[in-house]
Amino acid sequence: MDLASFITSVLTSFVIFVALVLVFTWLSRRPGNAPVYYPNLLLRGLDPWEGRGRGTRSPVGWIRDAISASEPDVVAASGVDAAVYLVFLSSVLSILVYSGIVLLPVLLPVAATGGALVVIPPNPNNSSQSTQDFSPIERLGVGNVPERSMRLWAFLLSVYWVSFVTYFVLWKSYKHVSNLRATARSTPDVKPEEFAVLVRDIPRPSPDETIKDFVDSYFRALHPNTFYRSMVVTDHTKADKIYQEIEGHKLKIARAEAVYANSKTESNPEGTKPTHRIGFLGLIGKKVDTIEYCSEQIKELLPKLEAEQKTTLHEKQQRAAIVVFNSRSAAASASQILHAQVYDKWTVMEAPEPCQILWPNLPRNLYERQIRQSVVYVIVFLIVFFYMVPIAAIAAVTTLENLEKKLPFLKVVVEQSAIKTVLEAYLPQIALIVFLALLPTLLMFLSKQEGIPSQSHAVRAASGKYFYFIVFNVFLCYTLGSTLFKSLTTILDHPSEIVDMLAKSLPGSATFFLTFVALKFFVGYGLELSRLVPLIIFHLKRKYLCKTEDDVKAAWAPGDLGYNTRVPNDMLIATVVLCYSVIAPLIIPFGVAYFALGWLIAKNQLRELRTNVATHAHEDHHGSDGLPDYHDRLHPLKKFNYAPVLVPLLPISIIFAYVCHMRFYPAFAKTPLEVVAQHDLKESPNMEAIYTSYIPPCLKPEKLEDLDAFEDAQSHTTSRAPSV
Amino acid sequence: MDLASFITSVLTSFVIFVALVLVFTWLSRRPGNAPVYYPNLLLRGLDPWEGRGRGTRSPVGWIRDAISASEPDVVAASGVDAAVYLVFLSSVLSILVYSGIVLLPVLLPVAATGGALVVIPPNPNNSSQSTQDFSPIERLGVGNVPERSMRLWAFLLSVYWVSFVTYFVLWKSYKHVSNLRATARSTPDVKPEEFAVLVRDIPRPSPDETIKDFVDSYFRALHPNTFYRSMVVTDHTKADKIYQEIEGHKLKIARAEAVYANSKTESNPEGTKPTHRIGFLGLIGKKVDTIEYCSEQIKELLPKLEAEQKTTLHEKQQRAAIVVFNSRSAAASASQILHAQVYDKWTVMEAPEPCQILWPNLPRNLYERQIRQSVVYVIVFLIVFFYMVPIAAIAAVTTLENLEKKLPFLKVVVEQSAIKTVLEAYLPQIALIVFLALLPTLLMFLSKQEGIPSQSHAVRAASGKYFYFIVFNVFLCYTLGSTLFKSLTTILDHPSEIVDMLAKSLPGSATFFLTFVALKFFVGYGLELSRLVPLIIFHLKRKYLCKTEDDVKAAWAPGDLGYNTRVPNDMLIATVVLCYSVIAPLIIPFGVAYFALGWLIAKNQLRELRTNVATHAHEDHHGSDGLPDYHDRLHPLKKFNYAPVLVPLLPISIIFAYVCHMRFYPAFAKTPLEVVAQHDLKESPNMEAIYTSYIPPCLKPEKLEDLDAFEDAQSHTTSRAPSV
Incomplete structure (x- = not known):
């Protein structure tokens, strides 16, 4: 890719972005569009224009608004996960800024004057290898530094700088998130899931006993002072x-x-x-x-x-139950203790939020869950592995030089300079992006099939799968795929040269990812910000489908942020930018722009849009942990006598990841007692309301006073909440 | 090894064994030796000859006694672990008996008439390979079956039979052990460790607070109804x-x-x-x-x-504590719950038995423990790896043919038939056994350095290390070492033939292990039974050192069974016998004899000797899990077109091990609530006694009434045990 097409690409993206920002500014000022842009304000009964002045709706206005929003605001408006997601974005941003401050002024001059790519003599022994052209962009990366040059020291030390910046920022972020979650958990608001545990794998009761009686007597015996009531899960499909x-x-x-x-x-x-x-x-x-x-x-x-309802409660009891306790500590304790002597009976875990429960998954037993999980993992592995094939082919073929070489009849079309430039700039990236749009729904379906009890956990599982998918397919396969294709003939002649080849060609992929990040940044965020698609859908719906006020409300009710694809995508960009940060430092400004704008937009949306996907963002940091490792894996490929200098980074990274995992993860997976215990004595929650929130809507009697009549799958109160 | 030397070996062993049994019978009838043979009876104040008649002291008599002892008797006399150890022995015995019933009558005739080892033409392309001699013992194994013969089907099906017998017996044993432990745990006897938890990684308290106050206020806040008292660990070396x-x-x-x-x-x-x-x-x-x-x-x-004492309690408080709760369930719960928001603070675990505590290890913090563990693992890895070198050399060199070949001047000595036979029969085995005797102490020391809080856990850790050591060194290295040495020249010429070589030579090692098992069986158990060594030491001590009655008692006070070497050794024999059971079925009777006698002797000793090593035998079964795998790994080496038939066994074995692990292990590692909860309401234990038992002897005041004066590192009672 030459300089012209790169600049065209970036410029086009930028023009689109500016246009979208202008569209957003214009559209968001029109009162008819308010529900699309300010749904949360409307939900809270505020007029978006009141008391602010129209000036705040300018691009500068919303940036000011977004920056000034504090973390507690975000937590209040959109929950902990939203806040954790923002921490993730700002962490990556900090890493990139700190790295860029040192790397850009140091490495760019060093690389630019390296001169290795100016003169490459054609290999006299191998006539099939042609002299390559190198663009100015490639000249700004490590590829331009001659082998065994002392200039490589600058790159090696940069790897250390990036790694230590990463450790430092990640450690601070972990601490921040840990406190954030603890603060959110120890608020006095009563959340039903904090008082309940989910019990699965209930053994078959004796024939003269219902499952409900069995559960009640078991938990009453083991938790005599804290057991409140239990609700057996029923098959309420009908x-x-x-x-x-x-x-x-x-x-x-x-x-x-x-x-x-x-x-x-x-x-x-x-x-x-x-x-x-x-x-x-x-x-x-x-x-x-x-x-x-x-x-x-x-x-x-x-x-x-x-x-x-009566039949369901009587006869369709399943071997799973929600058990409610009269204090947070009791529920937290019960969810962490081994109850039965064999692990495949009476397994307990923290209860999901009532609205998040995936009812059909609750009664699945331990072995079924394990088998389903294994099968799903195998399927996902196959998907990850076989999607690679077409993507690698696309990446390799869509280089125009390759196309011309292999399909000479295209020459007439692609030789025209305008078409050529556009095609070169966008073809591979668009192919990739379209390809990726097909997957998330499938992964979400598969995750639900694993037997996960709550929607939010399923989102988390799908998000993890998606991350592995895009890292493997987009990042690794594009890099390796294009390298392999380019040099196929050479490799066939000299198989032992493959390592050299990789080392030489890796910096070449930098330009592709530079363009990829720019495209994602300008077009992706432009669309996101302007909310053009939701706006069009909203107006269409309002015109043709909506009959009542409720319909209109449903039409503009904001969804969540789409964590299951958004987080992995951000992770991918973070991985790409960090990996190439030393090889081609020019990528850092794009990365900084991406995460800065991403942070602004997410904050703007989270302040304005409601999201209720539960805690899952802590898995993101796990991915980030792995990032420093990439450096170690990519770098020693470069021929350099001092490369062993980088070896210590590998154990350091592993130890850092291990220590973080050991220190912070237990509290992400389980509720620490000290966090929940402090409010237990101060309040006496409305236990009835907590209990009722777990009854599925279709089983709720019309009048709530009738509740006690439906006691077949629900047990009577046996103990009171501790009074003040 | 030819038939004569094998028979000599077994016969000699048998004669020694008979002699030792006779010695035992004679010595144990002499009243002066009673303390060595019946210490438990004496401890309980019984006369070993009273009410039994001297007849019961004959060999037949003690066998009858051992068989008739029931499991509760064993648990009462020597604890759960002893019973679990017996279950382990009897499980291996059952596996071998069931296997032998089918394998011996089927495989021996099939192998004996195979005839592959009768005629082996020297390889015409390779003059260095000489024609080998094969003993009748080797003709009874799979080595005698020609390649691609249909007779190999019998061996393949035998592998399935042995595997399924193993699964069946192991599953039953797991269930048995699980119940055994639950029964033992739910007895109403008050054991201090059931009411306490060990707290480590206590954060640094504020300067105006002692560690003791800090612990008290923390646990009183989190467990307001169940916290009884805490005792801060002190540095009481002085x-x-x-x-x-x-x-x-x-x-x-x-x-x-x-x-x-x-x-x-x-x-x-x-x-x-x-x-x-x-x-x-x-x-x-x-x-x-x-x-x-x-x-x-x-x-x-x-x-x-x-x-x-005062200074210690005041000023030498360390950042670890024993916290006592007023009920078993409360302690079991507390030991399993995550307390602090970060995992490196306030880590809790089940408290060790008071007499088992390794005080210096308690205050070590999480990171120190992790580092120590890693360092110890590396050291153990090195030991396992580098001990291999001399052992392999010994195994290879001590074959007399090799010695003669390499050191011709020995010919004069070893050509004499009597010397030759004895040397051939015993030399390698004795070298091995002497070698192994040096290790357990070192491993025990290393295990203690890991930071493990209790003696019994350290024994368990040492035992695990020892098992890996002997499996790797004795089993794998002897097999591979002798094979490699024998064929060194061939391998140097044709490196690709190494797999063929292994497949051909593996059956050859069978004879070595046959002899090894026989030696272990006859001589090892003969010595064990006759207790000759303890008897001699006892008489020497009594004559020259003992001045008081207490001294004499100390001289015959029985130690434990020596689990840290005994269990791994039994595991090694079990591994060897199971691995060779199909390759050379003749090994099965020896294995049966070994475990039958082992079970009898262990039962006899456990009934008579006191042992107080705490629970650790459940790890043994973990090893057994791995046994079926060996079949899969060893067998496909045999050239046979139907070998893929064995492939399904590998996943089946892994799934079996996984299911067993998932189902039974959690309850081995943690105390299930249902097991401890049942006695909590029925009794009100003496909390003061429980608490006092954790005070180290050197800190105990002379009069127990002064206890409350020493309250600096010990907290006041805050709540009462639940009354009936």
């Missing part, structure tokens, strides 16, 4: 179906009433009652008055639901 | 030194008084007061009256001790 049907009818009535009210114009004061057909998709069958028909249906379904 | 000095003087007084009493004969009714010199080793210096001098010394030392 009840849920009826419940959803009723809800559907209710929605239809609400919509029909809105349509009916709108139809009452002056010319037609009675209005027209909406009707629909009851056959297939509302297209065939008898025409009925919607409101009347649906009300009748609801009346018919309600007793059915109640009957089904 | 106090202990004074205490030992006082005890030494007390012992001297007791001895001197006994000597004095004996000296009062009729001719000298006053007796002679014993004297000694106070200089170096009692050889120089002033002569003093022992009783007077020692009494004075004690009088001088006592106030010193008291002062040192």
Whole structure:
């Protein structure tokens, strides 16, 4: 890739970005778009323009807003994970800034004057190897330094600098996150999941005992002073179906009433009652008055639901339960203690948030979970491995020189300079990005099949899989794939030269990743910021689908940040930038821009958008731990007599990762007693409300007072919460 | 090795064994030897001959006694570990018996008529390979079956049979042990370690607070209802030194008084007061009256001790503590819960038995423990690896043919048939056994350096290291070493033939191990049973050293079974026998004999001897888990087209080991709540006694009522044990 196409690429990206920012500024000032840009303010009943002045809506305005938002604000608006995600972004940013301050002024001059890439004589013994052209960008990397030159010392010491900066920043971030989580956990707000544990693998009870009695007597015996009540998980698929049907009818009535009210114009004061057909998709069958028909249906379904609720609670008890305790410490303790003598019985764990529970996964037993997990891992391994093949092919073929060489008839098209420049700049990157868009849904589905009990854990699992996928496929395979293809003939002749080849060609991939980061940065964040896609969808929905106020609200209700792909993508960029930071220091400014803007936008969105994905960001740091290692693996490839100087970094990195893991991870996985114990004596929570929040909506009786009637899968209170 | 020397070896061993049994029968009938043979009966105040008749002391008699002893008897006499050890022996025995029932009648005829070893034509391309002689023993193994013969099917199916027998027996043993431990744990006897936890990595308290206050306030806050009292670990080396000095003087007084009493004969009714010199080793210096001098010394030392006790408790508090709870469940819970937000503070674990505590290891912090462990592992790795070199050399050189070849001047000696036979039979085995005797002490020392808090855990750790050592060195290296040496020249010429060579030579090592097992069995157990060495030592001590009754008691006080070498040795034999069971089925009867007799002798000793090494035998089964794997690794070496038939055994073995580990191990490592909870409400233990048992002897005040005066490192009672 020559300088022209690189500059074209970056410039085009930048123009698109500026355009998108302008679009955002313009669109966000229009009151009709407010729900898309300021949903959280609306949810809290505030007018986004009130008390701020229109000036704050300018690009400068929102940047000021984003920077001034404090961490507690973010936690309050969007939860701990959002805050942890911001810490992750700002950590990478700090690492890059500290690295850049030293690396850019030192390495760029050293590399630029190295001169190794100016003269490369064609190998006289091997006529197939042609003289290569090198762009000015490549001349700014380590590739331009001659072998065995003393200039390489600068690069070696840079690796140490980057590594120690990484250790320092990561250690501080770990401490920060650890405190953040502890602070969030020790707030006095009552969260139901803090008082409950999930019990699985309940043994088969004796025939004259229900599972519920069995659970009750077991936990009452083991936790006589702290056991509050238990709720056995039931198979409520059928009840849920009826419940959803009723809800559907209710929605239809609400919509029909809105349509009916709108139809009452002056010319037609009675209005027209909406009707629909009851056959297939509302297209065939008898025409009925919607409101009347649906009300009748609801009346018919309600007793059915109640009957089904009773049957479910009586007869469809499953071998899993939510056990509620009367204090946070008791629940935290119970979730960490081994209960039964064999591990495949009475396994306990912290209860998921009520709204996050994946009910079908709860009753799966230990062995089923293990088998499902193994099968899913094998499938994911296959996906990771076989996706590599087409990606490597694309990366190798889409270099225009290669295309021309292999397919000479394309020459007519690609020789035209304008087309050539655009194609060269974007073709490989776009192919890659499109390819990657297909995967997250599949990984999410697979993660749910593992038997994970909560949605948020499934997101975390999917995110981990996605990270391995993109690191392996995008990062490693592009680098190696293009290298191998370029030099295929040489390798076939001299297999032993492969290591030399890798060392020589690695710096060449730097330009690709430079462009990749720039594209991700300008276009990706531009779209993100302008929210063009959600805006269009919102307006379409509002025009054609929404009948009631609730419908409109649902149309602009913000989703989460999309952690399952967002975090791995950021991790990939971080990995790429850190790896190439020494090889091609020019990548650092792009990385800094990416994470700086990413941090601003995420903060802006998190302040404005609601997200309720639970804790998972701590796994991100695990990935970051691995980063320093890459340096060690990539660098010694460069021929240099002093390369052993880098060897100590490998054990240091491993020890650092081990110590961090040992010190901080237990508290990420389990609730430390000292964090939850402090509020236990000060308050007496509403245990009934905690308990009720775990009843699935389809099993909730219409009136809450009837709750005690549904006691078959639920146990009576046996002890009170400690009073003040 | 030819048939004659093998038979000589086995016969000699057998004669020695019979002799030792006869010696045992004769010696154990003599009343003077009773303390050596029946110490437990004496300890319990019983006369070993009373109510039994002398008939029971015949060989048949003690076998009947040993068999009739029930498991609860063993647990009562020697603890759970002893019982677990017996289960281990009987499990291996069952595996071998079930295997032998099928393998011996099937494989021996198949192998004997195979005929591959009768005619081996010398390789015409390789003149250095000579025609080998094969003994009838080798003809009874798989080595005698021709390549690609259908007879090999019998051997393949045998591998399956042995594997499934192993799974079946191991699964039953796991269940048995699991129940055994649960039963033992849920007895109502009050054991102090069940009420306490060990706390380490206590953070530095604020300057105006002692560590003791810090621990108290922390645990009182987190466990307000169950915390009883804490005892901070102190550095009591100095106090202990004074205490030992006082005890030494007390012992001297007791001895001197006994000597004095004996000296009062009729001719000298006053007796002679014993004297000694106070200089170096009692050889120089002033002569003093022992009783007077020692009494004075004690009088001088006592106030010193008291002062040192106070200083120790005040000023030498260390950052570790024993925290006592008022119920078993509370202690079990506390030991399993994460307390602090970072893992390197306030780490908790189950408390060791008071008498097992290794005090110097308690205050070591997490990072120190990790570093020590890593260093010890590296050292052990080096030991395992470099001990191999001399052993391999010995195994290779001590084959007489080799010796003769390499050192022709020996020919004169070894050509004499009698010497030759004996040397051939025993030389390699004796070299090996002597070699192995040097190691256990070193491994025990290293294990203690790891920072393990209790003696019994250190024994377990040493035992594990020893097992890896002997498996690697004895089993693998002998097999490979002798093979390599034998064929060194061939390998140098044709390096690619090494796999073929291994496959061909492996069956050859069978004879060595056959002899090895026989020797271990006859001579080892003969010595064990006859207790000749302890008997001699006892009589020597009684004659020359013992002055008082207590001295005599100390002389015959039985030690433990020596688990740290005994268990790994048994494991080695089990590994060897199981590995060769299919290759050379003749080894099975020897294995059966070894474990049958081992079980009898262990039961006999455990019934009679007291052992108080705590729980560790569950690690043994871990090793056994690995056994089926060996089959998979060794067998495919044999050239046979159907060998892939064995491939499924590898995953099956891994899955079996994984399932066993998952199901049973958590309860071996942690105390399950359901096991300890049942007695908590029924009793109110003597908390003061539990607490006191953790005070090291040198810090115990002379009168126990003074206990509360020493409250500096010990906290006041804050809560009562639950009353009935």
